[in-house]
Amino acid sequence: MSLAIYMVVMAGVTYLIRMLPFTLMRKKIKSRFFRSFLYYVPYAVLSAMTFPSIFYSTGNVITAAVGTFTALVLAYYKKPLIVVALCAAASALTVALIIKFV
Amino acid sequence: MKLTFKKGLVHGLPICLGYLSVSFGFGISAVASGLSVLEATLISATNLTSAGQAAGIEIIAAAGGYIEMALTQLIINLRYALMGISLSQKIDKAYSVPARMVTSFGITDEIFAVAYSQTGQITSLYMLGMILISCLGWTGGTLLGAVAGTVLPVIITGALGIMLYAMFIAIVVPVAKEDKKVLAAVFIAIALSVIFKYLLPFVSAGFAIIICAVVASLLAALIFPIKEEEE
Numbered sequence: 001m002s003l004a005i006y007m008v009v010m011a012g013v014t015y016l017i018r019m020l021p022f023t024l025m026r027k028k029i030k031s032r033f034f035r036s037f038l039y040y041v042p043y044a045v046l047s048a049m050t051f052p053s054i055f056y057s058t059g060n061v062i063t064a065a066v067g068t069f070t071a072l073v074l075a076y077y078k079k080p081l082i083v084v085a086l087c088a089a090a091s092a093l094t095v096a097l098i099i100k101f102v
Numbered sequence: 103m104k105l106t107f108k109k110g111l112v113h114g115l116p117i118c119l120g121y122l123s124v125s126f127g128f129g130i131s132a133v134a135s136g137l138s139v140l141e142a143t144l145i146s147a148t149n150l151t152s153a154g155q156a157a158g159i160e161i162i163a164a165a166g167g168y169i170e171m172a173l174t175q176l177i178i179n180l181r182y183a184l185m186g187i188s189l190s191q192k193i194d195k196a197y198s199v200p201a202r203m204v205t206s207f208g209i210t211d212e213i214f215a216v217a218y219s220q221t222g223q224i225t226s227l228y229m230l231g232m233i234l235i236s237c238l239g240w241t242g243g244t245l246l247g248a249v250a251g252t253v254l255p256v257i258i259t260g261a262l263g264i265m266l267y268a269m270f271i272a273i274v275v276p277v278a279k280e281d282k283k284v285l286a287a288v289f290i291a292i293a294l295s296v297i298f299k300y301l302l303p304f305v306s307a308g309f310a311i312i313i314c315a316v317v318a319s320l321l322a323a324l325i326f327p328i329k330e331e332e333e
Contacts, residue, residue: 049270
């Protein structure tokens with residue numbers, strides 16, 4: 001498998017799916033079902049990508065679980081993206097340091 | 103009020119700063135999965151999308167097929183097609199076909215949201231300004247993250263590896279909290295993803311994401327079709 005081909009496929013497909021509808025379309029999508037489907041896709045994609053992968057993202061399930069919990073709580077209270085991300089990483093790092101040195 | 107190039111730059115600045123931090127997480131993850139700093143930066147410069155890139159590096163790390171890569175990008179980025187259609191209804195008459203072809207590269211969740219919320223007709227220069235500064239933040243953040251990933255000790259890069267996922271949580275949870283239909287789609291997607299991970303490990307990462315996302319979205323669309331104003 002060639003990295004160059006992967007990168008061309010990624011960029012090519014991502015560009016075409018943006019370019020073709022924006023350039024060619026002149027009408028709105030009427031189908032309520034199809035619009036509903038498209039409405040849910042981003043949330044379904046992000047959820048499936050995050051769980052359970054997030055528990056393996058730090059190399060240690062315990063630190064990852066603490067970071068995940070931190071992220072869920074802060075996200076529930078609608079903190080900005082960067083705050084959620086940094087606090088999740090900071091809590092995971094704190095637990096990792098405790099495990100290593102205590 | 104005319105939507106000028108300069109106004110595009112100003113409106114793009116907060117997006118740029120947001121992207122800087124999100125793509126920092128991507129840079130860390132990309133280097134951790136075996137890519138070089140240059141490769142990670144190049145992927146960000148040519149894709150400008152978080153979820154698609156995150157799935158992409160997973161597929162590269164797992165040596166998945168090219169078809170799998172293409173289909174995964176297609177499904178994950180399908181929403182941009184809809185945004186492009188919506189945006190095409192709001193652009194001014196001077197917006198040429200070549201300009202459409204160039205600026206379509208910059209249709210992201212954030213850029214679409216800002217452009218679409220403008221009251222006047224959208225000009226190509228306004229879009230270009232917003233895209234240029236956002237792209238700078240996205241690519242620059244990836245570069246910084248990738249470099250940090252190669253020089254920082256493992257105990258720190260390990261912890262930083264959670265950032266990209268934490269940001270996904272920060273995107274989904276506030277919406278799922280307000281909209282129980284989205285919450286249902288989220289739970290279906292997670293349940294399927296867990297099944298693939300532990301019971302069907304032979305299904306590769308890209309295809310697992312596609313199946314989870316399509317099935318969960320189809321079920322949610324069938325059971326909870328959205329109302330007109332929720333577009």
